Amino acid sequence: MTTPTEASGAASAQSLPERAKDEAGEGPSKSALKKAAKDKEKAEKAAKRKEAEEKQKQEAAANDVSAEDYGDLPMVGSQASQPSGVKRTKLSDLTGENVDQGIVFRATCLNARIQSAKLAFLVFGQGIETIQAVVAASDSISRQMVKWAGGINAESTVLVHGLVKKPLEPVKSATISELEIHVQKVYIIAKAEQQLPMQVEDAERPLPIEGEESQAEEGGRPIVTLNTRLNNRYIDLRGRHNQAIFTIKDGITLLFQEFLRKEGFIGTQSPKLIGAASEGGSNVFEVKYFNTPAFLAQSPQLYKQMLIAARFERVMEQGTIFRAENSNTARHLTEFTGLDLEMVFEEDYHETMELIIGLMLYIFNGLKERYSKETSLVRSVYHVEEFKIPTQENVPRLTFPEGIAMLKEAGVELNEYEDLSTTDEKHLGRIVFEKYGSDFYTLDKFPLAVRPFYTMPCPSNPKLSNSYDFFMRGQEIMSGAQRIHNAELLKKRMREHENPVDPDSPGLVDYVNCFRYGCPQHAGGGLGLERIVMLWLGLPNIRLASLFPRDPGRLMP
Numbered sequence: 001m002t003t004p005t006e007a008s009g010a011a012s013a014q015s016l017p018e019r020a021k022d023e024a025g026e027g028p029s030k031s032a033l034k035k036a037a038k039d040k041e042k043a044e045k046a047a048k049r050k051e052a053e054e055k056q057k058q059e060a061a062a063n064d065v066s067a068e069d070y071g072d073l074p075m076v077g078s079q080a081s082q083p084s085g086v087k088r089t090k091l092s093d094l095t096g097e098n099v100d101q102g103i104v105f106r107a108t109c110l111n112a113r114i115q116s117a118k119l120a121f122l123v124f125g126q127g128i129e130t131i132q133a134v135v136a137a138s139d140s141i142s143r144q145m146v147k148w149a150g151g152i153n154a155e156s157t158v159l160v161h162g163l164v165k166k167p168l169e170p171v172k173s174a175t176i177s178e179l180e181i182h183v184q185k186v187y188i189i190a191k192a193e194q195q196l197p198m199q200v201e202d203a204e205r206p207l208p209i210e211g212e213e214s215q216a217e218e219g220g221r222p223i224v225t226l227n228t229r230l231n232n233r234y235i236d237l238r239g240r241h242n243q244a245i246f247t248i249k250d251g252i253t254l255l256f257q258e259f260l261r262k263e264g265f266i267g268t269q270s271p272k273l274i275g276a277a278s279e280g281g282s283n284v285f286e287v288k289y290f291n292t293p294a295f296l297a298q299s300p301q302l303y304k305q306m307l308i309a310a311r312f313e314r315v316m317e318q319g320t321i322f323r324a325e326n327s328n329t330a331r332h333l334t335e336f337t338g339l340d341l342e343m344v345f346e347e348d349y350h351e352t353m354e355l356i357i358g359l360m361l362y363i364f365n366g367l368k369e370r371y372s373k374e375t376s377l378v379r380s381v382y383h384v385e386e387f388k389i390p391t392q393e394n395v396p397r398l399t400f401p402e403g404i405a406m407l408k409e410a411g412v413e414l415n416e417y418e419d420l421s422t423t424d425e426k427h428l429g430r431i432v433f434e435k436y437g438s439d440f441y442t443l444d445k446f447p448l449a450v451r452p453f454y455t456m457p458c459p460s461n462p463k464l465s466n467s468y469d470f471f472m473r474g475q476e477i478m479s480g481a482q483r484i485h486n487a488e489l490l491k492k493r494m495r496e497h498e499n500p501v502d503p504d505s506p507g508l509v510d511y512v513n514c515f516r517y518g519c520p521q522h523a524g525g526g527l528g529l530e531r532i533v534m535l536w537l538g539l540p541n542i543r544l545a546s547l548f549p550r551d552p553g554r555l556m557p
Helices: 004-015 030-062 143-149 226-231 240-262 301-309 350-370 372-381 400-409 422-436 487-496 509-513 529-537
Strands: 070-072 102-116 119-126 129-136 156-165 180-190 286-289 292-296 314-322 335-344 397-399 440-444 467-472 475-482 522-528
Touching: 070 143, 102 143, 102 180, 119 143, 119 180, 129 143, 143 180, 240 314, 240 335, 240 350, 240 372, 240 529, 301 314, 301 335, 301 509, 301 522, 335 350, 335 529, 350 372, 350 440, 350 467, 350 475, 350 522, 350 529, 372 529, 397 400, 400 422, 400 440, 422 440, 422 467, 422 475, 467 522, 467 529, 475 529, 487 509, 522 529
Parallel strands: 070 180, 129 180, 397 440
Antiparallel strands: 102 119, 102 156, 119 129, 156 180, 286 292, 314 335, 335 522, 440 467, 467 475, 475 522
């Protein structure tokens, strides 16, 4: 029979950890037992504290009047659902007439901060528009909702229900400064991780000057280099000025087609896999086409001319151009977008030149009138003077010899039958601007030796050609010419060219033959879309005008 004392001793022994025997068969020391007892006591207190916190949370949730008005929504598409039928509002459509109206919209949470236990401020963005929002505790909005809203991770996609209100004073940090949103409900549609590869606000600052990439700007924020931005392009492109850049880029293609369609041009689509280098030379990408070598098109030039021979009198094309030029400059890409056109003229190739001048002025004035907000936004980051647009009558129309003379007069030494370097082009652009007050001009009658084999020679000077370039801010944006439309003259020029090609080769024989059966006189040109964007906005690097740029050192992302 067990006595009470023995039973008590047995219970006490069971409540302590089992004694580990050492090699001598002895139990743990008194200090070890004391530590084990303290650890047990701490664990019990932690468990009680957690239980109390959970109980407090449950009580708070039970008393949360806004419990259904905020939180994370299920992933769209993960659950069966029916369309709500609720109209969604665009921030860009808001006006003073919307004050005191309830709206629902999807946006990006650009910033969220808690002002106090009863107040949080958020900034929502849609495209290039931003607006301030307020979450304030009230009879219908709980403190829990205020705290939750103030902790939303930046760049999360949210669904917002709220009232449009007029703020006490304009919100200078938002594009919509005369209105704000008083949030009634807010839900996270897609949560962004707290740590981003780079901050969007850093991407919205101008690129550092070359050589200063490692320095920090005033205020201690790190400088984000172009390479970092391009490596994280999907974050970089979220910047409002980037949204504006590519809205403008799309606008240029719209204006290009708009003008030319009115002038009777039709859109075409030429092959990008071709059997011979269309321009001659080595700046072409060779690819394997089954068991035959092929090339990525340097331009749609040969096909535009073949279409003219096929009685398509006026053609245009927007398409990808590939150039295998190992040029690591701020104005060169290996893959870019070409805006091309070709047309039959009646008597003189200057008819084509004048039409293209009209096209460019239509684009410039269209950008100024329709995309002024986007242009101003980008130029607020990259400070550049407004582009000076001449009238059709006042466009500086210079010949190549005149341009050479102007440069020589300014002290530049050069050969009058060699092509202009980038430095010479920019210098001439400054001279033209000072003399004519125009950021746009044309240069006609280039040396024949520096133009492609299909360029028509000048009848009055065999060393020159019926060719032309167009310039913005002293940099070339277009190269064009009258084309040879006689098969025998074309074959002669192909063989005599600085980079000769065989007119009877499989990749070129069809092109040459198309001129044997009656082809009218024609001219055209090819514009670099990214160049136009860069020079219109004053961007420091052409890569900023390409969504995912390709250059000699970049194939990803």
